Amino acid sequence: MSATTLAEVARKAGVSPATASRVLNGSARIPGPEIAANVRRAALELGYVPNAQAQGLAKSSSGVIGLIVHDIADPYFAAIAHGVQEAARERNKLVMLATTGGTPAEEATAVSAFAAHRADAIILAGSRTTAAADREANSTLANELDLYCRNDGQVAVIGRPVEGTGSPEHHHVIAVPNEDLACQLAGALAATHRGPFLIVAGPEGLATSDDRVRGFHHGLHAAGVPAAEVLHTGLDRAGGHATGAELAPRVAAAHREGAPVCLFAVSDVMAIGLVAGLREGGVQVPRDAAVAGFDDIETLRDFHPGLTTVRLPLLHIGRIAVESTVALPGGAAGAEPTVTGELMLRRSTTAAGQG
Amino acid sequence: MSATTLAEVARKAGVSPATASRVLNGSARIPGPEIAANVRRAALELGYVPNAQAQGLAKSSSGVIGLIVHDIADPYFAAIAHGVQEAARERNKLVMLATTGGTPAEEATAVSAFAAHRADAIILAGSRTTAAADREANSTLANELDLYCRNDGQVAVIGRPVEGTGSPEHHHVIAVPNEDLACQLAGALAATHRGPFLIVAGPEGLATSDDRVRGFHHGLHAAGVPAAEVLHTGLDRAGGHATGAELAPRVAAAHREGAPVCLFAVSDVMAIGLVAGLREGGVQVPRDAAVAGFDDIETLRDFHPGLTTVRLPLLHIGRIAVESTVALPGGAAGAEPTVTGELMLRRSTTAAGQG
DNA sequence: ACTGATTGGGAAAGCGCATTCCCGTTGTGT
DNA sequence: ACACAACGGGAATGCGCTTTCCCAATCAGT
Structure with a gap:
C-alpha cells in the first residue's frame, strides 16, 4: 500500500488540497476551526504522513543539517555530534551524518551529497589537512563547498577554514584555540x-x-x-x-x-x-x-x-556550529561563537x- | 543565485530534459556518447547539482537510512552508528541521525520525521522499555512504526522487538543475547x-x-x-x-x-x-x-x-542492521543476522x- | 528494394505539496 | 442602503526530476 497523500485527505475531509495543506502545517492563513478539525480527523484516520521531500521541493528548504566527521566512533566527534544534534532539534531540523575517515576527497563527496539533498547547512568537523598529497582533493572540496554556497547553503567549519573557498558570507569558522x-x-x-x-x-x-x-x-x-x-x-x-x-x-x-x-x-x-x-x-x-x-x-x-x-567544550562547539548557521524558529541568532x-x-x- | 536545474543543463546542451536526466544518472537507456559528453560538459560548466528531493519525489525512494539512538555521545551507540554508517555508504545511502534520550515518545517523533522524509529504512537502536509509565508512548511508537511500514518502510530493531507492532515482514530484529x-x-x-x-x-x-x-x-x-x-x-x-x-x-x-x-x-x-x-x-x-x-x-x-x-560486536551489529534492511546495489542480501x-x-x- | 524490428531522442504526464492569485461572502463605515 | 475592506476558501501553477509513451530514423532480413 502506498502512502496517503494530502489530496486524499482533502477529498475525505471535503475540502480543497490548499485548505488541507493550510491546516496540516503552520501556514500563515488558518482555516476555520470546524474545517480544521475535519481535516485533522481525516488525516488521522487515513494515517497521513506528509511527504517531506515534496514539502522541501515546494518550499525549497529541506529541514536537514549535514554533519561531516572523520569518525563517529571517535568520542571527540561523538561529543560534537551530540551538540549538533541538540541544537538541531531545537530548530526542528534533522541531521544527516557522513563519516569520511578524514580524507578531503570523501569530505567532498559528502558535501556534494548534502548539497544534492539541499541541506540547510553543512557542518564540517575534523581537522583540515595541509599535506601535499591532499592538495588536489582539498581544492575539489573547496569547489564543492562553493557550489553549495552558490545555492544559498550555509557552512560551518570547526577548527580552521577550508583553504580556497570563496563567499565568506556563507562560511562560518568555529575557531578552536x-x-x-x-x-x-x-x-x-x-x-x-x-x-x-x-x-x-x-x-x-x-x-x-x-x-x-x-x-x-x-x-x-x-x-x-x-x-x-x-x-x-x-x-x-x-x-x-x-x-x-x-x-x-x-x-x-x-x-x-x-x-x-x-x-x-x-x-x-x-x-x-x-x-x-x-x-x-x-x-x-x-x-x-x-x-x-x-x-x-x-x-x-x-x-x-x-x-x-x-x-575543550566539544558539545558547545557542536551547538554553536549550528547556531552560527541556522536561526532559531524564534528568529534570534545564536550565542557568541567564541571557544575557549x-x-x-x-x-x-x-x-x-x-x- | 538559485541552483541550476536539469532543464537548464539540457537547454545548454541542446537536448531535452529527458535525455539530460538519462545521462546524468545511471538510467537503463544510455544516450549516444557524443550527446552524453555534451550534457556532462554543460552540467559541469553550470555547476549542476541534482536535487535529491526532486529525484526522491519522482522515484519515491530517498536514499536515506534513519538511525535512532538514545545518545550519540555514548560510545555504545557511537560504535553502532559507525557500523551503520559503513554499511550505508556501501549502499550509497545517507544516514539521518536522531537522538532521543531513550524515551519512547521521542523515538516516536523521530520515526515520524524519518517517515516524512521517506527514509528507505529506519534502524532503532537502544533498549526498549517496559516501564508502565512508558506504556502509552510505546504504543504511539508502535503505531508510528506501523504507519511507516504501511508505506513500504523497512525497520530494524536492535535488541528486542517493539511491542505491539504489526507487519512482521517489514520488521527485522537484531537479537542480542x-x-x-x-x-x-x-x-x-x-x-x-x-x-x-x-x-x-x-x-x-x-x-x-x-x-x-x-x-x-x-x-x-x-x-x-x-x-x-x-x-x-x-x-x-x-x-x-x-x-x-x-x-x-x-x-x-x-x-x-x-x-x-x-x-x-x-x-x-x-x-x-x-x-x-x-x-x-x-x-x-x-x-x-x-x-x-x-x-x-x-x-x-x-x-x-x-x-x-x-x-559485543557493536560495529557488526550496526552493519547487519542495515544489511537486513536494505539490499546491496549488487542485489545480494546481507550476512546472517546472528549476534554473538x-x-x-x-x-x-x-x-x-x-x- | 521493401517490410518489420530496433534504436535514440523528445513530449508530456505525473511525483506530493506550497502558494499565488482569484472570487464569493460577510462585516464595517458614513 | 451602498461602497469598500477584510476574510475564508478553491483553482491552478510550479518546485525539479523520472519515466512512460510516442515518433523518426536506422538497421537487418528474405
Whole structure:
C-alpha cells in the first residue's frame, strides 16, 4: 500500500488540497476551526504522513543539517555530534551524518551529497589537512563547498577554514584555540616537570595536530625549556599505543637516569593508547614518566591515573556550529561563537616527589 | 543565485530534459556518447547539482537510512552508528541521525520525521522499555512504526522487538543475547570469586538492563551461589559513579571482613563510573572488590585495571542492521543476522591471591 | 528494394505539496 | 442602503526530476 497523500485527505475531509495543506502545517492563513478539525480527523484516520521531500521541493528548504566527521566512533566527534544534534532539534531540523575517515576527497563527496539533498547547512568537523598529497582533493572540496554556497547553503567549519573557498558570507569558522591552549599546557608542564619533553603527534599536515604541536613548542620555548622532539603517528588510539610500546625502553632508561620524560600526545585517545603501550613496556605513569593529552574526552575522565589534558567544550562547539548557521524558529541568532579551553592538570603529570 | 536545474543543463546542451536526466544518472537507456559528453560538459560548466528531493519525489525512494539512538555521545551507540554508517555508504545511502534520550515518545517523533522524509529504512537502536509509565508512548511508537511500514518502510530493531507492532515482514530484529551472555559471565565469575555478588542495574523496565540482570541471576543460581542484590540507577557513567560512592563504605567493610564483593554493572560506562566512585570512597579495584561490566567499549579497553566484561560486536551489529534492511546495489542480501558475544575476563575481577 | 524490428531522442504526464492569485461572502463605515 | 475592506476558501501553477509513451530514423532480413 502506498502512502496517503494530502489530496486524499482533502477529498475525505471535503475540502480543497490548499485548505488541507493550510491546516496540516503552520501556514500563515488558518482555516476555520470546524474545517480544521475535519481535516485533522481525516488525516488521522487515513494515517497521513506528509511527504517531506515534496514539502522541501515546494518550499525549497529541506529541514536537514549535514554533519561531516572523520569518525563517529571517535568520542571527540561523538561529543560534537551530540551538540549538533541538540541544537538541531531545537530548530526542528534533522541531521544527516557522513563519516569520511578524514580524507578531503570523501569530505567532498559528502558535501556534494548534502548539497544534492539541499541541506540547510553543512557542518564540517575534523581537522583540515595541509599535506601535499591532499592538495588536489582539498581544492575539489573547496569547489564543492562553493557550489553549495552558490545555492544559498550555509557552512560551518570547526577548527580552521577550508583553504580556497570563496563567499565568506556563507562560511562560518568555529575557531578552536588549539595553538594557544597547547602553549599554556606546555607552560604549566614546564613549570613542574624536570626532564626532556616529547611530543606524540598525528600525521604531518593535519592542521589540528600541527597547531597543537606548534603551540606546545612555543610554550616550551617561552619557559626556556629545550625544544621537544616530535614523533608522528596515527591520530588515534592505535597510533598512541604503537608509539608507547616503541618508546617504552627509552622512557624507562630516561627515568633510571633521573631525567624522566614528559610526553604530550596531541589528543586524549592517543594519550590513552600511549599510556597503555608504555605500561605494556613496563613504564608506569606517572611514576616513571609524565603524559598529557588534549580534548578532555568525557569517557576518559575516569581514567586512572587522571590524565592531564585540555578541556575543550566539544558539545558547545557542536551547538554553536549550528547556531552560527541556522536561526532559531524564534528568529534570534545564536550565542557568541567564541571557544575557549581549560587546562586540566591531573595525576598523569604529577610524579611522586614533584610538583 | 538559485541552483541550476536539469532543464537548464539540457537547454545548454541542446537536448531535452529527458535525455539530460538519462545521462546524468545511471538510467537503463544510455544516450549516444557524443550527446552524453555534451550534457556532462554543460552540467559541469553550470555547476549542476541534482536535487535529491526532486529525484526522491519522482522515484519515491530517498536514499536515506534513519538511525535512532538514545545518545550519540555514548560510545555504545557511537560504535553502532559507525557500523551503520559503513554499511550505508556501501549502499550509497545517507544516514539521518536522531537522538532521543531513550524515551519512547521521542523515538516516536523521530520515526515520524524519518517517515516524512521517506527514509528507505529506519534502524532503532537502544533498549526498549517496559516501564508502565512508558506504556502509552510505546504504543504511539508502535503505531508510528506501523504507519511507516504501511508505506513500504523497512525497520530494524536492535535488541528486542517493539511491542505491539504489526507487519512482521517489514520488521527485522537484531537479537542480542544479553541474557545468555550475562549468564555465562556470572558463571565465570562465580567460579573464582568468593563473596557476595551485587548487581548495579539501569532503571527498572529497561529491557537491556533487565535482560542482563536476569541472565546474571540465572548464572549465579546455576553455580549454586546465593542470589545477588540488585541496585537500580541511571544507565550511564553518572549512575555508576553515584552508586560507587554510595556503596564504598559497605564494600570496604565487606572486604575487611574477608568476603569481598563482586559488582556487576550492566554496562561498561556504568562500570567505569562505578570504579571511579569506589576509588573516591577508598576502595581499590580489584584489590578490595571485583567489578565487571558489559559491552567491551573500545575506548575503555585501555582502562586500568582491565575491566572484565562481555564483548559485543557493536560495529557488526550496526552493519547487519542495515544489511537486513536494505539490499546491496549488487542485489545480494546481507550476512546472517546472528549476534554473538565473548567473555573478556580481565584484571578487574582478579584479586591478588585469587583466581 | 521493401517490410518489420530496433534504436535514440523528445513530449508530456505525473511525483506530493506550497502558494499565488482569484472570487464569493460577510462585516464595517458614513 | 451602498461602497469598500477584510476574510475564508478553491483553482491552478510550479518546485525539479523520472519515466512512460510516442515518433523518426536506422538497421537487418528474405
